[in-house]
Amino acid sequence: MGSYEKKLREFLLQGDRNFLPHISIDCVIFGFHDNQLKVLLLKWKDQGSWSVPGGFVKRKESLDASAKRVLKERTGLKDIFLRQFQVFGDPHRERGKKSFKIIGTSKSWIMDRFITVGYWALVEFSKVTPRPDWLSDECQWWDVQQIPSLIYDHNSIVTKALEALRLSLNDQPVGYNLLPQTFTMPELQRLYETILGVSLDRRNFQKKMLALDVLERLPERKTGGAHKAPFLYKFDKKKYERAMQKGLSFGFQ
Amino acid sequence: MGSYEKKLREFLLQGDRNFLPHISIDCVIFGFHDNQLKVLLLKWKDQGSWSVPGGFVKRKESLDASAKRVLKERTGLKDIFLRQFQVFGDPHRERGKKSFKIIGTSKSWIMDRFITVGYWALVEFSKVTPRPDWLSDECQWWDVQQIPSLIYDHNSIVTKALEALRLSLNDQPVGYNLLPQTFTMPELQRLYETILGVSLDRRNFQKKMLALDVLERLPERKTGGAHKAPFLYKFDKKKYERAMQKGLSFGFQ
DNA sequence: CCAAAAGTGTTGCCTTTACACCCATGT
């Protein structure tokens, strides 16, 4: 019996010593690259099917801590911006019923009913090194418009996460957490357009964004691209935090 | 041993045959009466402390169904408007640790760690007959401004529910679910003012509200009060649903 | 007849939207 089989067997039989039964968490991790909103997905070893990264809650660990642990394991990042958005508690959602039969443990805590706490998270794409967990063999970014068919209700989890992200766009520092340190105004605009699924007027967008008084224009421009070189901006952290406290409204649409 | 003690003993020892362990739900039930926003609270038999109505999730029951069951038991109403708003998963929140010692069952599923799914619900005050559950001896409305000290983290649950309600005020049919069939414009205004915690201009409020085109003015006026008799209104269900689908915005503030 | 509440309409301001011209860069 290989090391993987051994580990899996122990996890299936005794995982509930460390973890709370019936409760899991799932994280929809958003990144932004090539003017596209992306989601990080895992491919399971045995089945080849894709899922959102998730995990279980240690017996003495808060839910947020569980989510942060999962996020760190999959992305290598700590201090990730994350938000709980919904609990999925359909009695028919069952984790691993099919997937673990092969092992021959007919009875495992993991085959019971699970409710899962959904989180969405924002990461800076370039800083992430996607890492599969021990149950999966791939961890990869997917364009949010081209998500494959996922296990259980994970497609619906991604959809709901995207809705939650849209609603948060007005009062959460979404741009701040998705973009690299410096970025151009058109890039910021694509970000908003991709998340909202609409196109916005270039000039009005810039006006509104600058009026928030949270951006700082850098002396350099972004070179290398074709056409006129756009200015580079970064978020002015002090102004940003002051504005967030006062209740910033990024209101578009 | 009395019937209550017997029931309690069985519940503590074997409740997890019917219910999922580690998971509970709590419902913050809002009503509106005497121009005040109210919350329905329970007083526990043994301790005399107050809490939000809650319950557990049956093994084959969805979370929403659990919440609806609790709401029906406490208010007598079915088809209640409710929304999940947050999960409270601090490892230190413990249900009933103190309260059940007296019974002498040193080990019960109920003394384990619990995570709880928070729901807020809107009911029409006059239709509710508050009913205590078998663990409590009072079930009573409290003014939202004068909530007493509650068990565990229930004060924070109420606060968060109120915040969630405020945020929903713009796109959820809050007035529709809190007010009786017919109501006056000033009453509707008090509702908004109480929830938002601000005062609004009478004339602009009426204009904005009527512009939504979801209200129907009735031929009668509300008589009996002092001063000029205000008109009665009701929500026009068809218009209302059409407007909700299109994404109604009750935007105030 | 007076105080207190309700019904209604107008004005000015400010935010949002629509739109046009010039500039820079790679092909």
Add this chain to the structure above:
DNA sequence: ACATGGGTGTAAAGGCAACACTTTTGG
């Protein structure tokens, strides 16, 4: 030189807030 994208300003429209006068009712 030209196509493409980026930077900026202005004018019209629409929404929102401020505000005053009249009407009704109970005491």
